[in-house]
Amino acid sequence: MLKLYFTPGSCSQASHIALEEAGAVYEAQSIDFSNQQQRSADFLRINPKGRVPALVTDKGILTESPAILAYIGQSFPGTPISSPADPFEFARIQAFNAYLCSTVHVAHAHKRRGSLWADDPAVIEAMTLKVASNMSACFDLIENTMFTGPWVMGETYSIADPYLFTFAGWLEGDGVDPKRFPKVYEHSQRMAGRPAVKKVLSVAAG
């Protein structure tokens, strides 16, 4: 059986929603950042990077959200989250998710994880101050050039939707008004009404 290691509200939320959308049979194991469980010996055996998400499959362990999302999208054909067979359409989804993973997530991470890039507290503070403007720039680009609507890729829901929903949920905490991006904001509202999303958020709420 699949087993997802997740932390509520983190990027792992996207994989969690995708598993629910797929109707997958899976176990969900919460990792508590407040006591550094992600750095425990037990969890480092699952993911030596000390990060969530990690997905245990019958073939081995997958890490990195875009890879886990792609795995779920391809493993559950005929479900709302299934990925298109057409290579170009699939690559478009991967391009969107790669942008979220490699650029948007890194922009957000400068808020709490600045010590990964600098030791000087003044430099860390300066990086923290850039988070709102960098996240705004990323979401301007998504809103104006990448988001098709009504779903990220157009008429068909995909693994890009729970991933965007998760990152859009970080905007307010990053000092950015989500209503500045009307298409993405409306998408978040619609996502929040989906049963799979409600179920995952209720787990997060305890």
Ligand SMILES: N[C@@H](CCC(=O)N[C@@H](CS)C(=O)NCC(=O)O)C(=O)O
């Ligand atoms: N590139 C990875 C990033 C994973 C990641 O950074 N996860 C964060 C939560 S959003 C984490 O586990 N942080 C724990 C820590 O920094 O100690 C992915 O997309 O899955």
